[in-house]
Amino acid sequence: MAIWYKYERDYSDETLIKVAGELEETVENAKEILLGGLLNENRVDLYRQYTDDDGEECTEEAHSDGTSDTYTLFMKNELYTRLWEAYEKPEYTERKMLSQRLGYCFECHSVFYIVHNDLDEYGEPKKKPIKKMMYTDIATDHEYSSANTAHNKCEKALEKLRKAINDLI
Structure with missing residues (x-):
């Protein structure tokens, strides 16, 4: 991801060839690596912390596991x-x-x-x-x-x- 940031997150073919060259990977593998990195960046915390009325720090689950896969x-x-x-x-x-x-x-x-x-x-x-x-x-x-x-x-x-x-x- 750091290499891709160096090229200002450009997703053009020329940039992908440069990133693949620096990673010493094929262009297809570089695309997969970047996709994995992007998905990691878009993750959401499962728990949120807040302070309740008494001033105590609390943690609760922000997203329930209601998978429909x-x-x-x-x-x-x-x-x-x-x-x-x-x-x-x-x-x-x-x-x-x-x-x-x-x-x-x-x-x-x-x-x-x-x-x-x-x-x-x-x-x-x-x-x-x-x-x-x-x-x-x-x-x-x-x-x-x-x-x-x-x-x-x-x-x-x-x-x-x-x-x-x-x-x-």
Whole structure:
């Protein structure tokens, strides 16, 4: 871009030949490089900073991710569909033990829960992370004889997930 600025950002054929010569690239490659540079210059910050009424510095997202790129949406949908199919491979109890061991909600798959009795400084309910359970607690919950049994069951469930995900690839 500095070389192009030297030629006053002129996009004529003569200027492009000079820029390509200085870059030691073909004219087509120089055009691609300049296009990439121009696109970088036109970027927009995703977050804006401002000072609120109390004088505190705040940052908020200026542009939400509302992409309508059909390819991206299709690929995300395909990925999520296949991951859910892989998640269904282990048995019900294995999935339940995995949720307890890895610390997420079995029903909604969230990694936190909301405590309505405990409010933050803005009066909103606090979000607290779901704690991971130890194998001894999982064994007690599922009426297994030892923590080793719960550990082995969780490892088998993880192996089933790995295999199912590898089958997707």
